Amino acid sequence: MPEIPEMEVYKKQLNETIRFKKIVDVEINRPQSINMEPEEFREKVIDELPVYIGRRGKHLVLTLGNGVYLVGHLMLGGRLYLAKPEEKLKTKGSIVFHFLDGKRLYFINFRLGWLHALDREGMDEKLATLGIEPLDKEFSLEKFTSMLSEKKATIKSLLVDQQFIAGIGNCYSDEILFNASIRPDRKADDLRVGEISSLYSAIPFTLKEAILNGGYMDKPFAKDDKLTGGQNKLLKVYDREGENCYLCSDKIEMTMISGKKSYFCPTCQK
DSSP states (O other): OOOHHHHHHHHHHHHHHTTTOOEEEEEESOGGGSSSOHHHHHHHHTTOOEEEEEEETTEEEEEETTSOEEEEEOTTTOEEEEEOTTOOOSOOOSEEEEETTSOEEEEEOOSSOEEEEEOHHHHHHHTTTOOBOTTSTTOOHHHHHHHHTTOOSBHHHHHTOTTTBSSOOHHHHHHHHHHTTOOTTOBGGGOOHHHHHHHHHHHHHHHHHHHHTTOSOOSOSBTTOOSTTTTGGGOSSTTOTTSBOTTTOOBOEEEEETTEEEEEOTTTOO
């Protein structure tokens, strides 16, 4: 499932390619993915321009010139693809935006994903339960320490809790904890001051590194996309059970925490 780095990469690419491009048509091939009748959805977006593409947690937010916000979540398996006018795709796509320049933006594999057309109040309500953004200035060491102060859950569970911190999931929680040298099954109230500081530093470091490398999803955004997925080969513990740790050569292990797989090095993470 896409997390902050993947959504940041999409955000950057969308701002560079479809911003201020007129939408001339929309195909709704999976009506369950939207929040209204297809014709009503089409009326809200056709002939409009995306004036900015932003992100909140794991959500994309496309702001249209008429004040409509297209808020989407790719969920498990969902992805985006921008096709050139001459490209022929085998997939129909769940939702397809057609632009005046002939390009088409595909929302693919949306069995669980969704894209809702909302006004400002509706968007705020939709995103109201999300926690702090870990790349914002408001996310300070003091703030993070305070957030952890009364928590007794495992640190892995907290990092993937979207009401605690928005945008971190299974992959980057494991990578963050490896970079902080902390086991995923440690309890939050068991962390020492120095460990909290290390964990706090590891969060933006891990996320920013992954953004620069294009995130871990290896499906390209466009035919000539050479960036997306570059982090996949640089992952240190995630999905590497039984492989050697790059630092100590011990075997990466996998454990289940609150129903989620978690990968770690038993030597490097104490």
